[in-house]
Amino acid sequence: MSERRRVVVVGAGITGLTAAFTLATQRPDLDIVVLEASERVGGKILTTSFAGRPVDCGADAFLARVPEAIDLCRELGLDTILTSPAQKSAFVWVNGGLHRLPAGLVLGVPTDLDALAASGIVSADGIVRAAQDLTRTEWIDSANGADPNGDDDQSVGQLIRARLGDEVHEKLVSPLLSGVNAGDADHLSLAAGAAQIAVAARRSPSLITALRDQLASAKTDPELPVFRGIPVGTQTLTDLLLARITQIDIPVHLSCPVSAITRDGSGWTLATPLGAIAAEEIILATPARPTARLLESLAPQPAADLANLDYASAAMVTLAVSKNSLGVPLDASGFLVAQTDPLPTLTACSWASAKWSHLDDPEVAILRVSAGKFGDTHALDLDDSSLVDALSLDLATTMGIETPPIEWRVTRWIHALPQYRTGHPARVAAWREDVSAEAPGIHLAGAAYDGLGLPACIRQGRQAAAAIV
Ligand SMILES: Cc1cc2nc3c(=O)[nH]c(=O)nc-3n(C[C@H](O)[C@H](O)[C@H](O)COP(=O)(O)OP(=O)(O)OC[C@H]3O[C@@H](n4cnc5c(N)ncnc54)[C@H](O)[C@@H]3O)c2cc1C
Structure with missing residues (x-):
């Protein structure tokens, strides 16, 4: 030695x-x-050239409201080139259509019920159920086996379903959190997977009130971007x-x-x-x-x-499609899929060329489409071209894209996302x-x-x- x-x-x-x-x-x-x-x-960070641009096959953004990634970029001299998503909002595929997510969501939990009602995502009954949270003065989580005043963990689904109802969970919180780990928010640890909500849930019997207070007292500038990205690729x-x-x-x-x-x-x-x-x-x-x-x-x-x-496997399929073939304007960062309206294969779609200005092109749209989640490997069992065909059908349903992609790339991430x-x-x-x-x-x-x-x-x-x- x-x-x-x-x-x-x-x-x-x-x-x-x-x-x-x-x-x-x-x-x-x-x-x-x-x-x-x-x-x-x-490891799970990989950037390769696609449609003439450096497009990530895995992670393409990182949280900017925690310091670690930004600090490391600064140390490596990358901070001057960091960029932010050009589009701040996103859609959810729900009730048979794409609906823009309302303002005021915290990890999918609504803090503005008027905006939620206007979004058309949750039914009138679902809004009434969510609003019950506002008038609650007694803790109810003990009914779900967790002590909200103690350190006991529970699943995200247990808490959200109990406090705001099934609809808010299945149409907002679950798609947002499942998008992170290709998992099931009904089995996701609240403490590990949604710590911000866990903290709020311990503060008040009303989760909405606690999250509103959290937002109001946050020292962060609301104009600061939530995410940052590296225009030459995360692999840099x-x-x-x-x-x-x-x-x-x-x-x-x-x-x-x-x-x-x-x-x-x-x-x-x-x-x-x-x-x-x-x-x-x-x-x-x-x-x-x-x-x-x-x-x-x-x-x-x-x-x-x-x-x-447990680990989930997922495929990230990158597609270049003609902008003429799009049935919807690309005026958001992409869309998630509500638990109530699952598509046969697609689980989320990032409109990469709208999300990142460095990937924009006058004629071609770049989409990063996710497939596969924990407990459902049918997408991963398909060969590459069958997977692209299956996702193309889902893109026809959701975005009205009827023509085949100009170019595609399949990246398989096997046992990649811990649950x-x-x-x-x-x-x-x-x-x-x-x-x-x-x-x-x-x-x-x-x-x-x-x-x-x-x-x-x-x-x-x-x-x-x-x-x-
Ligand atoms: C599709 C996808 C999209 C993602 N998107 C985002 C995102 O947008 N933003 C974000 O913040 N995060 C994202 N993530 C999560 C993030 O990319 C990963 O959690 C993170 O990169 C994992 O890093 P790691 O170093 O812990 O592990 P890994 O990247 O898995 O690295 C572990 C390394 O260990 C090596 N290894 C394994 N066994 C051995 C051995 N016996 N001897 C030597 N070496 C070994 C492996 O080959 C690997 O290189 C995404 C993940 C995936 C899969």
Whole structure:
């Protein structure tokens, strides 16, 4: 082993690269090595050229009201080129048509019932049911098995259905949150998947009142964009991290899966195609299943739980269509699909060339269409051209597009989106505690744990590095 203390980062997605970059800049005395199973870095972040433009196959935006991604972009010199969506509003496919989402939604929860009524999304009965929330003076969530004043978690569906009714949940909250993780909001942990709502729900028996108060007291400028994007592609972020890491002579080994970790005195030995690599500390920035395999004999309980963490698979199909073929104006960022009105294959559609001005073209519209969700793999079972045909039928139904796409690209993300079930944050805390007791020096970070959005992954990469620094 080298004289210097060695840290091995396993997995070169955004989490692992951020951890390695942070360690490299803060602790030049460490011997840092990055090992990545695939032949490229970036993990779930991938940008390729499509219709002559850099179009993301996965993540295309990140939350701007939390600092982590913006700060990292600044550190990498990317902040000056960041852009915001050109379109702020979006539609939902519901009641057999596209309806613009009303103003005042917080993760799909309405705070302006007049705007909700005017949107035509929720029936008159549904509005009356949602309005009951405003006059509520007693907590009702205990009826759903959760103590709203305590730390107990519950599912997003349990809370929203109880407080605002089924319609608001199925037509607004569920499509918005399911769009994030291709999951089912009836089984999504409120604490892990919608923390802002969880906080509001503990403040007042009326969720609408609590969210209104939250909005009024928020220090953020309402004009600030909610999301930011990188016009040359999100992959620029991971490419730049790689460039900065390798510039400072940190080796990043590609096609180098770690197949086992064994105890070696007070440190660890990693089995890799390069041979055995010794390390004092390891950051496992890998998805739950490979992490479970690596921890199997070292920390059996977290390993067993991680092996059982559900993941959704999804396809991202990018289409270029003639603007002449559009049956609707592209005056929003795209549309979601209400739980009440499922389409045969399409689960969401981003109007990428309307959302991002750098993807706009006078003649061609670029659409990023999602298919597949947890528990429903029929879209993923289709071959590429059958999948495009199936989605084209849904685009004819929703957007009136009757002509075939000029160009298409299918990206399959298999077991890519972790599903945070009720109680997830407490389980994550227990895994970390067990691993630190049973396998000291091994750190867990990444989308499986404390948030799957890019800022949350960056934060976890920073925290894993900080634990070593
Ligand atoms: C289709 C899609 C769209 C998304 N859109 C957005 C969005 O718009 N905004 C947003 O904020 N988030 C979005 N996300 C979520 C976000 O992209 C991911 O959660 C995040 O990139 C995960 O990063 P990670 O580093 O934790 O994991 P990963 O990217 O999964 O990286 C883990 C790495 O570990 C490697 N690995 C696995 N096993 C081993 C092993 N044994 N040895 C060595 N290496 C190993 C893998 O090859 C991989 O490179 C999206 C995700 C998907 C799938």
